[in-house]
Amino acid sequence: MFTGIIESVGSVIAVLHEGTNMQFWITSSLSAGLKPDQSIAHNGVCLTVEAVKDNTHQVTAVQETLQKTHIGEWKAGDYINLEQCLTLNSRLDGHIVQGHADTTATCIAKEALNGSWKYHFRFPEKFAPLIIEKGSVCVNGISLTAFDVTQNSFAVAIIPYTYEHTNMQQLNKGDTVNIEFDMIGKYVVRGMELGRG
Template sequence: MFTGIIESLGTISDLRKEGDNLHLVISSSISPELHVDQSVSHNGICLTVVEATPENYTVTAVRETLDKTNLGELKVGSLVNLERSMIMGGRLDGHIVQGHVDGTAVCTSVEEANGSWYYTFRYDSSNENVTIEKGSISVNGVSLTVVNSKENEFSVAIIPYTYENTNFKEIKEGTKVNLEFDVIGKYVQRLMHES
């Protein structure tokens, strides 16, 4: 369980294919604190640490994860948003993020707004996921508030702190991102559909 408040940026230092699996070696400021079996959110995807050293750590993505996320598009040197799992009893500064990506979206525009930025994303709604105005969405693991919700499309406003401390600074028109829709909204949508 995560909050969507990014703790650190990691850098992909190596990528290794093994069958259908992809091993990602990541260096970050939190690397020395990580240990094997720990869950870490990578661009919103919950992955398990399988190797750890003070300099870097390794996680493995299986075919299912690669098919449904943007992990397969990462290269050596790519920045990755990182968040360790939340500590129960602490503050929930973002929203409830499970680390289970629902799908991807493509950035259709980035608009600078005198010190902040508006990013617009288009997604496939065939899974019946929806956004609502002022609702929560996780984009590459970042907890955000939806502005300008439309069918198959939504925008988010990014403040300078988020821009500088996440990989939003690398997102441009055409960039694929990971989405996790609000878990409560998903349950409501399913109940409405079954009624």
């Protein structure tokens, strides 16, 4: 379980293919303190640390993960948002994030607003019931507030701190991001579909 508050930005230093899986070595300020079997959110996707060496750690994405996220596009030099899982004595500064991406979205616009930035994203319309105006949404692991919500798009505003401490500064029009919609909203929609809402 995560909160969508990014702790570090790592960099992919190696990508390996093994059958239908992809392995990644990532260097970051968190890596040296990690241990095998820990769950770490990578651009909002929960992956298990398999090995740690100096200031790098290794994770593997299996076929299911590669099909539902943009991890298969990662290459050496890419910057990745990282967050360790919650502890029971942590503040919940963002919102409840599972690290299970629902889909990907495409950045369709990036606007510099003289001190902040506005990003617009397009997502598959079948997910429209899962996002609301001023609701929480996780973009590449970052807990953000959605606005200008339509059937297949939404916008988010990025403050300078978030811009400087995440990989949003590398994100441009045409880029793909991982999206996780609010878990509570998903349960509500599921209950209604089953006629129990």
